Structure formats: C-alpha cells, structure tokens
Amino acid sequence: MECLPHLFYQRNNVTTIARQLIGKKLTTVLDGHVTSGLIVETEAYSFKEKGCHAFNNKLTNRNKVMFEAGGVAYVYLCYGIHSLLNVVTGQQGRAEAVLIRAIQPLAGQEFMLHRMKLKKLDRITSGPGKLTKALGITHSFNGSSVMGPNLFIDAGPNPHRHKIIATTRIGIDYAGADALLPWRFYLKDNEWVSKW
DNA sequence: TAGAGGATTGAT
DNA sequence: TCAATCCTCTAC
Numbered sequence: 001m002e003c004l005p006h007l008f009y010q011r012n013n014v015t016t017i018a019r020q021l022i023g024k025k026l027t028t029v030l031d032g033h034v035t036s037g038l039i040v041e042t043e044a045y046s047f048k049e050k051g052c053h054a055f056n057n058k059l060t061n062r063n064k065v066m067f068e069a070g071g072v073a074y075v076y077l078c079y080g081i082h083s084l085l086n087v088v089t090g091q092q093g094r095a096e097a098v099l100i101r102a103i104q105p106l107a108g109q110e111f112m113l114h115r116m117k118l119k120k121l122d123r124i125t126s127g128p129g130k131l132t133k134a135l136g137i138t139h140s141f142n143g144s145s146v147m148g149p150n151l152f153i154d155a156g157p158n159p160h161r162h163k164i165i166a167t168t169r170i171g172i173d174y175a176g177a178d179a180l181l182p183w184r185f186y187l188k189d190n191e192w193v194s195k196w
Numbered sequence: 197t198a199g200a201g202g203a204t205t206g207a208t
Numbered sequence: 209t210c211a212a213t214c215c216t217c218t219a220c
Contacts, residue, residue, distance in 0.1 A: 043203070045203075051203070052203090053203085060216075060217070061216080061217095062215080062216060062217085076203090076215085076216090077202095077213095077214070077215055077216090078202065078203065078204060078215095079201090079202055079203095079204055079205085079212080079213070079214085079215095080202085080212075080213035080214030080215060081204070081205075081212065081213055081214080082204050082205075084203060084204085086203085099203060101203085127204070127205070128203070128204070129204050129205065130204090130205080169203075170203075170204095171202085171203050171204075172203060174201095174202085175203095194204095
C-alpha cells in the first residue's frame with residue numbers, strides 16, 4: 001500500500017484534510033514490529049483559532065514543527081503524561097495540523113497489548129493518548145515524516161463510503177467561541193471513537 | 197526563575 | 209470527581 005503523497009498534506013485546508021484522513025490507515029514500524037490502525041477520529045487545528053497552540057501565528061519552541069510544510073508529525077506531551085500525535089498540514093509557514101484522536105486496530109494487536117501492558121483489546125486505541133502508546137509513538141517522532149520509514153499513512157481498506165460526523169472538539173473550553181467550531185470528525189457508529 | 201495550567205486517562 | 213505528572217509558557 002502506498003503512502004499518501006506530500007500533496008495530500010500540503011493543501012491549505014486543514015478541515016478538509018482532517019475529514020479525508022478518516023478511514024485512512026496509520027502504521028508504525030519500530031524494531032521490526034508493525035502496528036497499524038484505521039483512523040476513525042480526528043480534529044483540525046489552525047493558527048486562525050484559539051484552540052490551536054499556534055494561535056495568531058505565535059511561534060514557540062514547542063509548536064515550531066507546526067510551521068513546517070505539511071507531511072510531518074507534531075508530537076507533544078499533554079498533562080505531563082500523554083504523547084499526542086498530530087499531522088502537520090498546509091504549506092510552510094502556515095501553522096495547521098490534524099490531531100489523530102482514535103484508531104481501530106488493524107495489525108499488530110498482540111504487540112499493542114504488550115505495549116499497553118493489557119490483555120484485552122477492548123478500546124485500547126480509543127483516545128489520543130492511548131493510540132500513541134499502542135503504536136509506540138513518543139516525542140522522538142516530533143518533526144519526523146508521516147511518509148515513512150517509521151511512521152506512515154496510506155489509503156487503507158475500503159476507501160469509499162464512510163459516514164463521517166462533524167462536531168465540536170474536545171477539551172478546549174478555554175478557546176471560547178472557537179471551541180464551538182465543528183472541527184472534530186469521526187466515523188459514524190464506530191465503536192473505537194473516543195467519545196460520542 | 198517561579199508558578200500556573202494543559203488538545204488525557206483511569207480510578208474512586 | 210479527582211489525581212497523576214512534567215513540560216511549556218508567562219510574568220516578574
């Protein structure tokens with residue numbers, strides 16, 4: 001399966017890309033261990049709104065990866081505990097990214113369980129902090145390409161006919177009116193979505 | 197340089 | 209409802 005190309009990410013429309021990433025396949029290959037899952041939930045973030053780390057084009061040491069050209073990973077530590085994975089989009093200098101919030105496991109489930117120290121697959125990748133742990137994604141991925149060799153996204157199975165719901169994003173009440181933007185996308189009726 | 201807070205999660 | 213946990217950013 002071929003990776004999505006640079007051009008997919010380097011469009012200046014982050015909500016369109018967030019919607020189109022639903023149903024795609026996210027894979028990591030680490031030390032020969034392949035783990036992958038179907039992306040079932042995303043959120044879009046843009047410099048134009050307060051929910052974004054790079055609101056108003058504010059450049060910091062943490063968010064500088066967001067200003068790179070689309071197609072790289074922006075991974076940061078949340079609440080001191082969880083690594084969250086974003087895919088940077090847009091052209092260079094345009095700070096936009098898509099947060100991957102949930103996946104449905106497709107391959108390497110046994111190794112995901114090992115990483116999570118769990119015995120049941122039950123919803124182990126239903127949340128942004130959980131899927132990164134299951135796939136072995138840490139801060140060391142920050143700035144690395146999502147077109148391989150360790151991390152990549154391809155079209156996945158059944159690329160057509162996904163019913164996608166658009167709704168408000170989670171956990172950004174501090175963003176005021178911007179918290180009401182319908183920039184969260186998920187696959188309808190999918191049990192791996194983090195929250196309905 | 198100190199202090200506050202966070203794009204979460206799981207247990208109570 | 210709340211604690212875990214630590215990096216980042218802001219203010220001084």
